[in-house]
Amino acid sequence: MPRVSAIRDEELLDRLTDVFRRHGYEGASLTRISETTGLKRASLYHRFPGGKSEMAEAVLTRADEWLIANALGPLQGPGEPRDRIRTMARALSQFYGAGQHSCLLDAFSLGGKENELQRHVESSMRAWIDAIAKVVREAGVSRQLARRRAEDAVARIQGTLVVSRVIGDTAAFKRTLRDLPGALVDGET
């Protein structure tokens, strides 16, 4: 049964995302990717002629799209700022497997400095921070303070994901998401 896709695009990207999150860019060898996806090297190159870097770009782009649709979009939608933040928190919990997954922005940001992927990572994180800052401003917070709280919120999420990965306990991550609306709107921890 060749001639047909052995694996659907969505499923393939899911597996790729998993490998990159677990091992980072350099640690995600084509051997590992091949084993995880069930596709041989040549088949991977058929889908991604640009090789590993194209796979990483595709994974990050899809993550961007998912987040915009499910987290950042609703953040700018109707409703109380606090409720919109709660919606984002729920989406983030799903996205990060309740704290069990690493963040691609962390995994991809080690190593290189001047390449395309790093720039993509930076722009994704900036978009994320900006989107949060915007809704915080709508809650009546000054531009400067909103920006600070947004940066801190993203940092806490990143940090609790690192802690979860290292000590194998997702409690801090869950706490952070639960407290997110209060921390952003009222400045409470």
Place this chain on the structure above:
Amino acid sequence: MPRVSAIRDEELLDRLTDVFRRHGYEGASLTRISETTGLKRASLYHRFPGGKSEMAEAVLTRADEWLIANALGPLQGPGEPRDRIRTMARALSQFYGAGQHSCLLDAFSLGGKENELQRHVESSMRAWIDAIAKVVREAGVSRQLARRRAEDAVARIQGTLVVSRVIGDTAAFKRTLRDLPGALVDGET
């Protein structure tokens, strides 16, 4: 002038630390390490017969020792809890180059799961959290809450380091260190 050390142990470990922080374990190739340290492969194996894994262990062990001497030790010393936390914050600022360096615990925690290095990383982070929780308890905070604040503090440091690396702005990291005494003792952000 062979027969003598081309580079002192301390300097060598400094360079190794730098490479591992920048590139993570898998990204730190012997070629890069060789270029950074100025030692050829064979010379590196003379100093570290166990190869790259031994280099990583040595780097992490030395980081542990530095932190215990300069940050975690003073945390259990004399003085007001708040002042001791300030001392730790100063040491951490130095350790992380005011937010410009990545954390080894983050860099080493991607990839493997069941190996020696991962266990070392986990025990280092647990020791760090425990040391902070202890001083917070001394400030009159319940065991459970102290533990939570300690986890959150470490997470914020990790997270702001990630954010600093990605967007190239260390402001959030510096803010976190400045606010650390208040956050841990009073629960203020």
Place this chain on the structure above:
DNA sequence: GTCTATACACCGATAGAC
């Protein structure tokens, strides 16, 4: 203690059959 030279596995990537 450092070096050059080398071994061999694995890396990312490609050619061409089906």
Place this chain on the structure above:
DNA sequence: GTCTATCGGTGTATAGAC
């Protein structure tokens, strides 16, 4: 669209001269 087979390059690691 997937596969087997293979390429040149780089990876970690070692032998042996000085």
